Amino acid sequence: MTERPEIPAALLRRLDQLMQGFPDCYSEEAWVGIRWRVRNATVAHLFGGEDGRFRITFRAEPEEVTAFEHLGPPYFRADWGSNVVGMTIERGTDWAELTELLTDSYCLQAPAGLARQVSRPSV
Template sequence: MPTRPDPPATWVRRAGAICTALPECYQEPAWTGVRWRVRAATVAHLFGGEDQLVRITFRAEPDEVMAFEHLGPPYFRASWGRNVVGLLLDSGTDWEELRELLTDSYCLQAPAALAAQVARPG
């Protein structure tokens, strides 16, 4: 079975800076990679795949899930969870766009009182 690469430390730091700036969002190790959570809900999961590509998954509104699925690479719909989508990360990743996606994911996963404290992008 192929091994999964660890996500680059710089990408973990960049995604972590986005997520941990949100109220009560924290980082923890996952079975592979790292994830960020608010209370018990996962906001994002950054990990390497058996194909040696690095991905980040997050939550999205139902209509956005369909849009991401139709956009195709670098976006994808995860095979678990009805509102889980992801992005293949590489040297050309738009980190400002990712900030918006992760902030939206946080607002979907956080309790309403915490989500209300966050200015949503766009």
């Protein structure tokens, strides 16, 4: 059995700080990696590292899923769920953009009352 790579502490801290800023959002170990949830809904899932790269999946509006799929790297469409897309986290990751994507994911997954408590970037 091969050992799975450990998620770098700095990466985990950065994501945890962001995600725990959302009402009732918490992290837990997943079948692989770490996931953040609100109630019983997964908002984001961080995994990977076998190839030196970590990936984070999140939820997106249906029309955005197609756009992410066509953008190509660092974005990808997950093989599960109709609204699950992801991004490879790299040295040059745009953290402002990732924050916006994770905020949108939270708002899609959270109950309406919790989602209304979150400030979303204006378009």
